[in-house]
Amino acid sequence: MESVKRQLAGFGRKTIRLAELEDLMNQLLHTYEDFAEAVLQMENEGILDMVKSKGRTSRVPSLAFQYRINKSYLAKNHHRQLQQYRMSLHPLINIDYFYNQDPSVWQKNLEYIIKLDHYIKSEGLPTESVPAPERSFEIVGDEKWITEKGGKELLERVGLFNRLNIIPVSEPLMFAINSNKVNDSKQNHLIVENKATYQGLLPALPETMFATLIYGAGKAVIKSIEQFPLQYPVEADHEFYYFGDLDKEGISIWYSLYNKQPIRLALPFYMACLEKEVATGKEYQRENKEAQDAFLSFFKLEQQHQIYSLLKNGYYYPQEVLKTRELQRIWRESNWTS
Incomplete structure (x- = not known):
């Protein structure tokens, strides 16, 4: 259910309809009983609060037609997760930027941060300057990641772009x-x-x-x-x-x-x-x-x-x-x- 909580943390509104909850969870839970149990569990945890004016269904177990998402609660979980990663990631990787971002931003970048962590722990900081596509392929296995897929921005956010000896790829001045x-x-x-x-x-x-x-x-x-x-x-x-x-x-x-x-x-x-x-x-x-x-x-x-x-x-x-x-x-x- 952690993936569902992450999606709720990054949901575009503060409230969510029951049908939207079903769309989020239908790949994980295939029966109404399992779905209802998971939603009620999130109610008990304080993640979801019933919007009383919308009422509840007549099905058993009964669920609210609309919920208010407790994003502050989810943010606390997000911060705890960041703290755990801070303890395990290489000390040169600075993840402070993500504390003030929506949890979905962290999840979007986590795959690349883990690859970056593995690269630095196994290779150390490079001493030789190489073009961005070559360094990009070394780190994440995708030569376009740094120049075209947001890699440069992520490396700057974690404080490593200028330490990876990357030759920028652009038209000559x-x-x-x-x-x-x-x-x-x-x-x-x-x-x-x-x-x-x-x-x-x-x-x-x-x-x-x-x-x-x-x-x-x-x-x-x-x-x-x-x-x-x-x-x-x-x-x-x-x-x-x-x-x-x-x-x-x-x-x-x-x-x-x-x-x-x-x-x-x-x-x-x-x-x-x-x-x-x-x-x-x-x-x-x-x-x-x-x-x-x-x-x-x-x-x-x-x-x-x-x-x-x-x-x-x-x-x-x-x-x-x-x-x-x-x-x-x-x-x-x-x-x-x-």
């Missing part, structure tokens, strides 16, 4: 290098969303204080930025700046990058955009309020109102609103140290 800056102890890197902006800025790169100019290729950079330390293995204090379209999608791309590592807004470019005529046609883009709030926090109050208003009304600034000469001048002449 596209960038140009300023040879004048590669030996500097502090290096700046500019990420731009669109190809036209990249091409417009490229000739000015040697005249700037930036070590690289990175072509983001829209959303592709969210994954490909993981390749930067491998493609540019230069020991330095690296500072990243981002300039994208001033629209809802451009803001979301920056925010996704920002959640991976600190990436500053290339404010001089955005400030120049705000002085131009707005464009229309992005009403279809979806708003990410959390991303928008984070983005706006880098601007003064007056500019925040201006950006908020234009986004709300379906206006935007494409990067191309700044012409090549202006782009290059802003990049060369702006104060990037403040």
Whole structure:
């Protein structure tokens, strides 16, 4: 019956109808008598409470037509189970995340956690870096688990992704290098969303204080930025700046990058955009309020109102609103140290 309790813990509502209970248990219990005994047992344990207004059946034994699920009781069982696993799993596997999640989240991941535990206990932490599919196959026998089936997220949650020497699999990062800056102890890197902006800025790169100019290729950079330390293995204090379209999608791309590592807004470019005529046609883009709030926090109050208003009304600034000469001048002449 433990599997039934786990399903009840993860049930989408706080109440459950008798017919729904039957659907949950019909693979385990094949007669009404066995089913009724199991339900009454859960009533006695306090897992199920009768919804009195719905009444009870006339069959013997009698069951309620609807029950209230005591999820706090089930959560206590869940926590006890987690504590038992904590004692048996390898100490490097941190399962704290699952204490505040629905028990169904733990059950969904348990198979992989057990495989991960077996891998670490038998192999230890790997010393050699290998691509994600190879490490994925070693751990769970599925080469796509890390990259396509939630494995990376689970490994991050249990605190092991960065300790398993995994080479990320993503498109190569596209960038140009300023040879004048590669030996500097502090290096700046500019990420731009669109190809036209990249091409417009490229000739000015040697005249700037930036070590690289990175072509983001829209959303592709969210994954490909993981390749930067491998493609540019230069020991330095690296500072990243981002300039994208001033629209809802451009803001979301920056925010996704920002959640991976600190990436500053290339404010001089955005400030120049705000002085131009707005464009229309992005009403279809979806708003990410959390991303928008984070983005706006880098601007003064007056500019925040201006950006908020234009986004709300379906206006935007494409990067191309700044012409090549202006782009290059802003990049060369702006104060990037403040």
